Amino acid sequence: MFNSNALIHNNTTHHDNEFDTASLGYPDYFVEYSGNKRYYAFSSRWSIIIYRMTNTSGYISSIRKGSWCLAASSDKESSSILLWSLTDDNPDPVAEYHLPGPVIDGIVEDSREYIRFAITVGTSSPYISIHEIFSENGIPIICELSCISDASHVKLLSGSIVGFATKNGDDTYPYVARWDVDRIYRLFSPSSSPISPLPMEPALFMIYWDGYILTYHTSDVKLYSIPELDEELNDAILLSLMILPKTHADAYATISDFSKSPNGTASISTVIQSDDSRIGFSSITCHPRAEMSDRIIVSDPFWADLTSLDKFGEEVFVMRYCVGSTGRRMSFMIINQCHLAPNFYTSPVRTIASNDASPEQSEHIPFSRIGFPLPFLVSSMDFDDGWGQIAIGVNSGEISIGSFIEWDILTKGSCDVELPSFGYTKGLTSKLSKSRIDQDIPFFYRNYDELCRLSYSKRLSERTSEVARSWTRHSELKPIHNWSNDWFLFKEIRYQIHPYPRWGFVDETVDIQYNQTLTIRESARIIGDINLVMYNKSNHTHIIFRVGERLYIYKTEMDGDNDYELDEEECFIGILPYTYSQCLNEPHLLYSCVRNKAMANNLKGVQFGIQELAQSKVAAMFRYKLDTLYRRYGKDINLALTKEWPDEQWDGLLQFKSSMF
Structure with a gap:
């Protein structure tokens, strides 16, 4: 998903035609031998077994083979990756790898031979780190294999191939790297948008097979060929670009299944979520050797019917979903407009191979939320449908793992749950991190207390001026009439300083102070670095900024025009038709753009994934309700205790009509 606050999620299981699904290390074959018991376990209305583990603040997690949980934790003093053993009722951390900064996102690849993961480490200059997990003399070990500097937002891990969405803070083009030989390729493509000179949609996911890369964006799908190692090319070769049909417009997508045939054709099943939160299933077929028009074929989505899930008869809202590790089932949590307590369900996933699910398997199965x-506190979610386990964590650090299947159903020795017994490299001592590492966290987090105090002065101090260095370039764009780049006079400085949130939009600092940078990210789907270019002298909330070479304008109101009726928190944001380099050579182009009202609002309706937006809305509504209860009735609700509340207690507290969505 990622998706959103990103979690260390599973690469979709690759089903090559040469072997059966049962050999992949997940107990899928258990369905064939003991199908009735397995299905009964998923269909039960029992309260599922809950394990709790406490990390430091913030976490990302992934369950492995039903017996291991890989989690990332961080606070201002330390960051690390932890491997937990789930073999008894008291989970224990059995391996730890220390990092110089928090983990932002990542992907796990669990093959028959190895378990590896790639993560984005959110230091002041983010980088990607590739690790392997194995056992040496019965002792679990986490070993670092390679690093990719100035790279972030991992979208792919397949063998020696890593795909990511951002390089040097620029999300215009995705990249792939062969981490074992230190080769990086840019996935160049022309813009498919009539309003932007450059691509402006980061990749949602990437797939690699037989030298080909497919990237999926909110508006298009692209197919590339990766150069051979002996070719002196820095760019992958674009084979095809397909504009997605309107049925897929602005939908968030994740992979549920992947298979390939001997002739190189790939079939990909996807789960998509529309901008109104509906869940659908679609497929992509790639024929790399076919004619240009036939290389990418995308099916119309089949939309799941979720109207029966709400007992109040209200429209349900899928706030977060997660595709299981086998790709056969998904889990999701829903809320409605008059009841903020979440309801959890698991449901089958329609794939290319089994597009017609049997009636008994198409049921949406609820499970207890207790x-x-x-x-709105959830920072990550992972679902292992093969082992019937789900992991949910919050930004305070607690991990809750629920088990649908009783352990006595899984006979001892029926499935391999051990870690691989070998590693990729020799001489591992230098690759292990046994002690804490000094933290190299971004400026915002290092100086958060001082930035909060800027609410009084609202201007840069000598110490905080370092943040403005990234807003200037060697060839600096000169200000146009009535605009300035003198950041010591900029009165809105504290609202414009924020890196990509460490834990998505549930970052604890997001809730403490309003931040225009986050509004911009939400409004324009930006994951790269936002660098200010200049601000309007008459209204410092009006700014021009860039992401890489793309130029944008942001306003809180339209100049001298009452044609626009503003909501309380509405803003105007537009992308300019010229690049930063073009405006350096011809500054008058910029002046004509800022006076164009249509251009200053041409991104209206574009927004980040619905899950991120919903999380912040629900958080605001929930806190407002609790604050009202406290002010009116003196009733103070302990959020830590609400996880144990039954339906009746929620119904008495939080039923109210709202127009949140």
Whole structure:
């Protein structure tokens, strides 16, 4: 998903035609031998077994083979990756790898031979780190294999191939790297948008097979060929670009299944979520050797019917979903407009191979939410449908793992749950991190207390002026009439300083102070670095900024025009038709753009994934409700205790009509 606050999620299981699914290390074959018991376990209305583990602040997690949980934790003093053993009722951390900064996102690849993961480490200059997990003399070990500097937002891990969405803070083009030989390729493509000179949609996911790369964006799908090692090329070769049909417009997508044939054709099943939160299933077929028009074929989505899930008869809202590790089932949590307590379900996923699910398998199966956190506190979610386990964590650091299947159903020795017994490299001592590392966290987090105090002065101090260095370039664009780049006079400085949030939009600092940078990210789907270019002298909330070479304008109101009726928190944001380099040579181009009202609002309706937006809305509504209860009735609600509340207690507290969505 990622998706959103990103979690260390599973690469979709690759089903090559040469071997059966059962050999992939997940107990899928258990369905064939003991199908009735397995299905009964998923269909039960029992309260599922809950394990709790406490990290330091912030976490990302992934369950491995039903017996291991890989989690990332961080606070201002330390960051690390932890491997937990889940073999008894008291989970224990059995391996730890220390990092110089928090983990932002990542992907796990669990093959028959190895378990590896790639993560974005959110230091002041983010980088990607590739690791392997194995056992040496019965002792679990986490070993670092390679690093990719100035790279972030991992979208792919397949063998020696890593795909990511951002390089040097620029999200215009995705990249792939062969981490074992230190080769990086840019996935160049022309812009498919009539309003932007450059691509402006980061990749949602990437797939690699037989030298080909497919990237999926909110508006298009692209197919590339990766150069051979002996070719002196820095760019991958674009084979095809397909504009997605309107049925897929602005939908968030994740992979549920992947298979390939001997002739190189790939079939990909996807789960998509529309901008109104509906869940659908679609497929992509790639024929790399076919004619240009036939290389990418995308099916119309089949939309799941979720109207029956709400007992109040209200429209349901899917706040977060997660595709299982086998790709056969998904889990999701829903809320409605009059009841903020989440409801959890698991449901089958339609794939290319089994597009017609049997009636008994197409049921949406509810499971108890007791023991799980409130939805707006969730920072990550992982679902292992092969082992019937789900992991949910919050930004305070607690991990809750629920088990659908009783352990006595899984006979001892029926499935391999051990870690691989070998590693990729020799001489591992230098690759292990056994002690804490000094933290190299971004400026915002290092100086958060001082930035909060800027609410009084609202201007840069000598110490905080270092943040403005990234807003200037060697060839600096000169200000146009009535605009300035003198950041010591900029009165809105504290609202414009924020890196990509460490834990998505549930970052604890997001809730403490309003931040225009985050509004911009939400409004324009930006994951790269936002660098200010200049501000309007008459209204410092009006700014021009860039992401790489793309130029944008942001306003809180339209100049001298009452034609626009503003909501309380509405803003105007537009992308300019010229690049930063073009405006350096011809500054008058910029002046004509800022006076164009249509251009200053041409991104209206574009927004980040619905899950991120919903999380912040629900958080605001929930806190408002609790604050009202406290002010009117003196009733103070302990959020930590609400995870144990039954339906009746929620119904008495939080039923109210709202127009949140």
